[in-house]
Amino acid sequence: MAKNNREYPEVEDEVFRDRRSLAKVCSSWRAAVTEISAEYLVIYTAKELKGIVKKFEATKALPGKALGEWTLRIDFRILETYKTNYVLRLLQCTPNLLIYNNRNGPVNSPERCTPPEVMKGLASHCSRSLQRLEWSGAGEAPRYQDLVHLCNNLPHLVTLRLVALYSFPVRADGVPPLLPLSKLKTLSLGIIPEPTCPRPEYAVTWDPFVHFLCLHPSQLPCLENFECDIFPLLSMTFFDMHGQKLRLFRTTAWSAEGILPQALSRCSNLESLVIAQGSETVDLPHFHPSLKRICILPTVDVAVSVPQRVFDYAVLAPLDHVLQSIENMTAPRLVELRIRNMGAYLHLVDYSTWLAIWWRRWNIRGVQFRDKAGGSFANVYDPREALLDSIRG
Numbered sequence: 297m298a299k300n301n302r303e304y305p306e307v308e309d310e311v312f313r314d315r316r317s318l319a320k321v322c323s324s325w326r327a328a329v330t331e332i333s334a335e336y337l338v339i340y341t342a343k344e345l346k347g348i349v350k351k352f353e354a355t356k357a358l359p360g361k362a363l364g365e366w367t368l369r370i371d372f373r374i375l376e377t378y379k380t381n382y383v384l385r386l387l388q389c390t391p392n393l394l395i396y397n398n399r400n401g402p403v404n405s406p407e408r409c410t411p412p413e414v415m416k417g418l419a420s421h422c423s424r425s426l427q428r429l430e431w432s433g434a435g436e437a438p439r440y441q442d443l444v445h446l447c448n449n450l451p452h453l454v455t456l457r458l459v460a461l462y463s464f465p466v467r468a469d470g471v472p473p474l475l476p477l478s479k480l481k482t483l484s485l486g487i488i489p490e491p492t493c494p495r496p497e498y499a500v501t502w503d504p505f506v507h508f509l510c511l512h513p514s515q516l517p518c519l520e521n522f523e524c525d526i527f528p529l530l531s532m533t534f535f536d537m538h539g540q541k542l543r544l545f546r547t548t549a550w551s552a553e554g555i556l557p558q559a560l561s562r563c564s565n566l567e568s569l570v571i572a573q574g575s576e577t578v579d580l581p582h583f584h585p586s587l588k589r590i591c592i593l594p595t596v597d598v599a600v601s602v603p604q605r606v607f608d609y610a611v612l613a614p615l616d617h618v619l620q621s622i623e624n625m626t627a628p629r630l631v632e633l634r635i636r637n638m639g640a641y642l643h644l645v646d647y648s649t650w651l652a653i654w655w656r657r658w659n660i661r662g663v664q665f666r667d668k669a670g671g672s673f674a675n676v677y678d679p680r681e682a683l684l685d686s687i688r689g
Contacts, residue, residue, distance in 0.1 A: 331361075331363070331366050332366075334352075334363045334364070334366040334367050335366050335367060335368050335369070336367075336368065336369045336371075337367060337369070337370045337371065338370075338371045338373060339370065339371065339372050339373065339374060340373050340374060340375075341374060341376065342374060342376055342377065342378035342379065342382075345374065345378055345382050345383070345386065346379075346382050348386065349382050349385045349386050349389070351363065352364040352386065352389040352390075353385065353389060356389070362389065363389075364386070364389030364390045364391070365389075365390070365391060365392055366392075367389075367390040367392065367393060368392060368393065368394045368395065369393070369394060369395035369396075369397070370386070370390065370393065370395070370396060370397065371397040371399065372397065372398050372399060372400050373399045373400065374400045374401075375400070375401065375402070375435075378400075380411045380413050380414060383411075383414050383417065384413060384414065384417040384421075387414075387417045387418060387420075387421040387422060388417075388421050390421075390422065391421065391422065391424070391425065392425050393422045393425055393426060394425055394426065394427050394428060395426075395427070395428040395430070396418060396422070396426060396428070396429055396430065397430040397431075397432055398410060398430065398431045398432070398433070398436055399431075399432045399433040399435070400433070400435055400436040401433065401434075401435020401436045402433070402434075402435045403432075403433035403434065403435060404433075404434060404489040405434060405435060405489060405491075405492065406434045406435070406437050406460050406462055406489065406491055406498065407435055407436075408435070408436055408462070409436065409437060409438060409439050409442070409462035409463065410431075410436050410437065410438040410439070410442065410462070412439070412442050415438060415442040415443070415445065415446045416442075416445070416446075418446055418450075419445065419446050419449035419450070423449050423450055423451070424452075425452070426450050426452065426453060427452050427453060427454050427455065428453070428454065428455040428456075428457075429446070429447075429450075429453065429455070429456050429457070430455075430456075430457040431457065431458050431459055431460070432457065432459065433459060434459045434460040434488070434489045437458070437459065437460040437461055437462040438458075438461060438462060439461070439462050439463045440461050440463065440464045440465060440472065440505070440508075441465055441472060441473075443461070443475075444472060444473050444475050445473075447475060447477060448473065448475070448476070451478075451479065452479060453477065453479055453480055454479055454480060454481045454482065454518075455480070455481065455482040455484075456477070456480060456482070456483055456484070457482075457484040457485075457486070458484070458485055458486065458505075459486040459487070459488065459489070460486075460488045460489060460498075461498075461499065461505060462498065463495070463497040463498060464497055464498075464499055464504050464505075465497075466496065466497055472508065474511060474512060474515070475508055475509060475515065476512075476514060476515050476516075477509075477515060477516050477519075478517060478518070479518055480516060480518060480519060481518050481519065481520045481521060482520065482521040482522075482523075483516070483519060483521070483522050483523070484521075484523040484524075485502045485505070485506075485523065485524045485525065485526070486525050487525045487526060488500050488501070488502070488526060501526055501528065501529070501530075502524060502526050502528050502531075503528045503529065503530040503531050506524075506528040506531040506534045507530075507531055507533075509534060509538075510531065510533045510534050510537050510538075513537060515537075515538075516538050516541070517541075518541075519538055519541045519542065520541065520542065520543045520544065521542070521543065521544040521545075521546075522538075522542050522544070522545050522546070523544075523545075523546040523547075523570075524546070524547050525546075525547065525548050525551070525572065526548070526551050527547050527548070527551040527552040527555065527556075527559075529551075529555060532555075532558065532559065532562075535558075535559045535562040535563065536562055539559070539562035539563040539564070539566075540562070540563065540564050540565055541565070542563045542565065542566050543565065543566065543567045543568065544566070544567065544568040544569075544570070545559075545560075545563060545566055545568070545569055545570070546569075546570035546571075546572070547570075547571065547572070548571070548572040548574075548595060549571055549572065549573045549574060549576045549577070549578040549595075549614075549618070550574055550576045550595065552571075552578060553576055553577070553578055554579070556578055556579065556580065557579055557580060557581040557582075560580065560581050560584060561581050561584075564585060564586065565586050566584070566586055566587060567586055567587065567588045567589065568587075568588065568589045568590075568591070569587060569589070569590045569591070570590075570591045570592075570593065571590070571591070571592050571593070571618065572593050572594070572595045573592050573593070573594060573595065573614060573615060573618055574594070574595040574596065574614065574640075575609075575610045575611070575614050576614060577614050577617045577618070578617075578618060578621070579621050580621045580622060580624075580625045581625060582624070582625060582626060583625065583626045583627070584625060584626075584627050585628070585629070586629055587627045587629060587630050588629050588630060588631050588632065589630075589631070589632045589633075589634070590622060590630065590632070590633050590634070591633075591634040591635075591636060592615065592618060592619075592633075592634070592635050592636065593635075593636035593638075593639075593641070593668075594611075594636065594638065594639040594640035594641045595640070596639050596640040597638060597639035597640075598639055599638070599639055599640070599642040599643075600640070601643075607643065611640050611641070612647065612650070615635070615641075616650075619633075619654060623657065630661075630663055631662070631663060631664060632663065632664045632666060633658060633663055633664070633665050633666070634666045634667065634668065634670075635665075635666075635667060635668075635673075636667075636668040637667045637668055638668060645676055648676040651665075651673045651676050652673070652674075652676065654673070655672070655673045655674050659674075
């Protein structure tokens with residue numbers, strides 16, 4: 297529903313240009329474009345929210361399928377204040393909603409909680425359809441008790457992504473209800489931002505939340521993918537209880553230093569390991585029976601030019617240490633190792649000799665050494681070598 301990429305830079309102009317062109321062909325095409333546009337909503341302003349609600353409500357009185365019935369995903373990205381009532385009215389119009397994504401407010405500042413009325417509205421109006429809940433920013437993070445109520449009313453929820461929880465119950469509130477998440481397959485816990493004013497009910501680690509997921513063995517029976525950007529250092533019970541279920545585990549080197557081998561030893565069926573690597577070093581277990589794929593990506597996803605000696609010390613040396621740790625691990629099922637050459641790793645291609653050496657070492661073991669796109673590091677193009685070749689004639 298956005299209009300141009302100057303106002304909303306993540307939306308490409310071509311999307312809206314194509315829609316306008318197609319809508320001019322004929323009335324049938326215009327109707328089809330309108331329905332397609334309604335499938336995925338990205339709402340940036342309170343005014344836009346109000347306009348969509350009124351448009352959706354108006355189509356309820358028309359013959360055929362109402363516009364809101366086409367909606368499968370809504371991303372809320374409202375920075376300003378808005379009327380909660382319009383969100384509730386929108387949810388009443390979208391009974392087939394599959395994905396709810398909340399990025400309201402400042403991304404890195406937990407200023408307010410998701411309105412409890414909205415959480416109840418999701419449970420009341422979208423419980424039959426919702427499969428994925430996401431809070432991709434901390435500006436409007438949910439309260440724990442509201443999240444429990446919502447999740448316990450979503451029988452088909454398979455994905456839950458959080459960046460923060462606005463508050464946990466204090467001891468006076470008693471023991472919170474159990475969070476079974478009986479169908480959940482993917483749990484993703486991001487980097488929790490520091491609050492401007494510290495509050496006792498706001499946790500800057502995931503340990504309290506992970507603890508609540510280990511209260512009973514019946515919790516998370518279908519969990520397969522666990523992403524945790526702040527390793528729960530005080531909650532090894534989670535891996536004792538759920539580790540054997542995991543097929544994919546993602547974490548950060550800086551938060552998992554020293555404890556990652558213990559956690560991985562409890563994940564006996566793990567097939568994919570993703571490590572976000574910075575300047576820290578991380579060790580791996582001496583043996584893992586099931587690992588097939590390992591991916592290393594940079595914690596800094598923005599490319600920055602630094603002097604070579606800084607790059608060698610802060611980027612290349614820690615990465616080399618991780619590769620040696622993987623090499624020293626006995627992993628009989630390992631078939632692929634990827635380095636995501638973006639951000640801080642963007643200039644790895646300039647180190648063709650280093651990559652070639654590692655490619656040969658992995659090739660001997662029958663492990664594919666690839667970049668983010670799946671291309672082999674066997675023949676890396678080095679512009680400096682190409683220049684020398686042209687000079688040599």
